[in-house]
Amino acid sequence: MQIHCSVAALAALVIIAGSASAQGRGGRGTAIQPGEQCPPGTTEIRPRTCMAPEFAPPSIVDYRPRNTLKVPEHKVPKAKFPVIDYHAHVGGFLTPQRIDSLRMHMDALNLGMMLVTDNISGDRLKSVVAAVQATPTMKDRVRIFTGVRLQGAGGAGWAESVVKQLEEDVAAGAVGIGEIGKGFGLSTQKADGSLLKIDDPVLDPIWEAAARLKVPVFIHTAEPEEFFAPIDFNNERWLELALFNDRRNGPGTGRPTFADLMTQRDNLFKRHPKTTFVAAHMGWHAQDLGRLGKMFDEMPNVYAELGAVLYDIGRQPRAARDFFIKYQDRILFGKDSFQPEEYPYYWRVFETQDDYFDYYRDYHAFWKLYGVNLPDDVLKKVYYKNAMRITPNVPSASFPR
Numbered sequence: 473m474q475i476h477c478s479v480a481a482l483a484a485l486v487i488i489a490g491s492a493s494a495q496g497r498g499g500r501g502t503a504i505q506p507g508e509q510c511p512p513g514t515t516e517i518r519p520r521t522c523m524a525p526e527f528a529p530p531s532i533v534d535y536r537p538r539n540t541l542k543v544p545e546h547k548v549p550k551a552k553f554p555v556i557d558y559h560a561h562v563g564g565f566l567t568p569q570r571i572d573s574l575r576m577h578m579d580a581l582n583l584g585m586m587l588v589t590d591n592i593s594g595d596r597l598k599s600v601v602a603a604v605q606a607t608p609t610m611k612d613r614v615r616i617f618t619g620v621r622l623q624g625a626g627g628a629g630w631a632e633s634v635v636k637q638l639e640e641d642v643a644a645g646a647v648g649i650g651e652i653g654k655g656f657g658l659s660t661q662k663a664d665g666s667l668l669k670i671d672d673p674v675l676d677p678i679w680e681a682a683a684r685l686k687v688p689v690f691i692h693t694a695e696p697e698e699f700f701a702p703i704d705f706n707n708e709r710w711l712e713l714a715l716f717n718d719r720r721n722g723p724g725t726g727r728p729t730f731a732d733l734m735t736q737r738d739n740l741f742k743r744h745p746k747t748t749f750v751a752a753h754m755g756w757h758a759q760d761l762g763r764l765g766k767m768f769d770e771m772p773n774v775y776a777e778l779g780a781v782l783y784d785i786g787r788q789p790r791a792a793r794d795f796f797i798k799y800q801d802r803i804l805f806g807k808d809s810f811q812p813e814e815y816p817y818y819w820r821v822f823e824t825q826d827d828y829f830d831y832y833r834d835y836h837a838f839w840k841l842y843g844v845n846l847p848d849d850v851l852k853k854v855y856y857k858n859a860m861r862i863t864p865n866v867p868s869a870s871f872p873r
Contacts, residue, residue, distance in 0.1 A: 532711055532838075539840075543827045546843075548819035553852050554584030554871050556859040558690070559651065559752060559779040559806025563590045566600050571607045571614075577812045578613065584856060584870055585612075587863070589651035589690055591619030593641050601645040612867040617690060618646035620678055622656060627663030631677040638678065642685050647865050649682055650690025651752060657693060657733045658721070667728075670736035671743065683746040688862050690777070692752035693737045695721060697759075700730040712835045730756075741771045748862050750775045750804060758784035761795045768802050775862060778854075779806035783831050786821045786841030793844045800850045804859050822846050822854070 502514060502522040510522035517523045565574040566588065578586065592600060597618055604614045618641035621634055638649070657670040668675075670693065682689050694700070698709040700721045707713065713720055721727045728736075734755075741749050751774060757764035758781035767774055778785065785792045796803060807815060814832045824843035831837045846854070852872065860866050 539828070541828050545829070546820065546824040546826055547816065548823050549816050550580065551582040551815075551819045551855065552823050552848070553855050554582055555805055555855040556585045556587065556866070557583055557807050558587050558589075558750070558777050558804040558859050559808050560586040560588050560810060561590055561808065562586060562588060562810045563592075565810075566603060566614075568603050568606065571603060571610050575609050575613065581812060581815045583815075585859075585866065586614050587617060587647070587859070588614060589617045589648075591651055591653065592616065593619045593621075593637060593646075597641055597646060598644050612870070615647045615863070615866060616645060617648040617650045618642070620649055620652070622652070622660050622668060622675070624661075624663045625668050625672065626674040630663065631674070635677050635681045638681055639685065642687055645865075646687070647863050648688045648690055648750075649678075650688075650692075650750070652689070652691040654692050654695060656691070657736060658727055670733065671739035675740075676744075679740070679744040679747045682748075683744065686864055688748040688750050688775075690750045690752060691737075694730055694733040694756055695719060696756050697730045700727075708838075711838070715835055738767065738771070741767075741774050745771075745773050748773055748775070750777050750862075752777050752779065752806070753808075754778050754781050754784075754803075756781075761788075761791060765795065765799065768799050775802050775804055775858065777804045777806035779808035782818055782821060782841070783833075783837035783839070785844065786831065787837070787839050789825075789842040789844050793846065796844065796846055796854065797850055800853045801858060803854050805855050817841070822851060 501517075502511065504510060504520050504522060506520060508520075510516050513529075514522035514524045562574060565571060574586070577583075588600075597616060600616055604616075605611045618638065620638060621630075624630055656668070660668045662668045662672070662674070679689065696709060698707050699713065699719050701707055702722055703710060703713045703720065721730075737751075737755075749771075751767075754776045755764055755767065757767070757776075758778070764776060768776075805818070807818070817832050820826060820829065821841055821844055823846070825845040826843040828840040828842065831839075831841050856871050860868055860871070
């Protein structure tokens with residue numbers, strides 16, 4: 473008797489056989505068709521065969537596997553070269569009583585200078601500048617960025633008032649504008665109550681004044697792209713979004729999409745080519761360096777600061793190294809929140825070729841980091857030379873040439 477067996481029937485027999493084998497081992501094997509995914513609570517143990525764990529699985533916050541990898545470790549407590557932190561929030565230190573204690577932390581880490589981006593202006597800026605200048609050990613190691621009042625943009629006399637204050641702040645010692653916060657584009661309102669878009673022409677007088685005064689604009693746009701995505705088990709930032717409800721910008725919130733905000737931001741950068749812009753957090757493109765490279769190629773007036781995205785840089789060491797070398801004149805070191813114990817993770821990523829080591833915040837990243845091992849000439853540019861080139865009134869005597 474001749475037997476005819478279709479391809480589909482043969483595939484079904486293979487799946488059944490695999491399922492039977494899995495059933496024999498653990499009793500919970502489930503066959504799936506090509507292209508299907510394993511159902512919730514199971515994992516694929518071989519092609520098209522899913523199985524559930526025999527034991528109750530841990531939660532994402534409880535699973536902390538011990539690292540058994542034995543490889544050389546090179547801890548780097550102090551940066552190889554002096555560093556300018558382009559994204560420093562150290563407001564609590566900027567009093568006459570505490571400024572010198574900031575110096576001790578900076579010396580231990582080899583931070584040559586802090587650029588304070590706390591968005592301060594007017595009399596408060598003058599008092600902070602005066603306190604720094606009155607501290608001999610710190611007068612050449614701290615510089616201040618001013619803030620600009622965006623809320624109420626477009627109201628009567630608004631533009632003239634904001635530009636006048638900016639001019640006064642620069643005359644008082646401010647060396648840049650920023651950090652312009654993430655609310656810009658998400659929640660900041662115009663005088664008429666409508667949402668202020670990042671590329672709104674009503675803001676042009678500010679950016680034109682920045683170009684005239686030759687001060688950079690440090691701007692934080694949006695949040696990581698995953699913060700705008702559905703909060704499901706495919707979202708690699710699920711834990712952070714589950715912990716912090718103020719970071720949820722996805723469907724149902726009524727907020728602009730990530731793509732909308734990036735388009736508005738790029739429109740702004742392109743419309744003001746004479747203004748120097750620094751995109752905080754690498755523009756939230758550290759996980760998509762090709763996108764950031766395209767920005768650099770198209771917008772020579774744009775730089776990027778790398779605060780709070782080390783988790784993305786350290787998980788792609790080869791691609792990141794190539795990117796930093798190619799765009800070595802466009803990247804600035806920054807840390808964001810001032811936690812002295814966290815800086816050495818940056819030094820280790822940039823200065824070593826270590827394998828598979830921890831990041832400092834579990835809820836940011838559940839993966840490990842790798843050393844990028846940047847060449848010395850690139851390190852110097854990222855650590856301080858690029859910042860000095862685009863920022864006025866930054867003393868250079870204590871930095872290597």
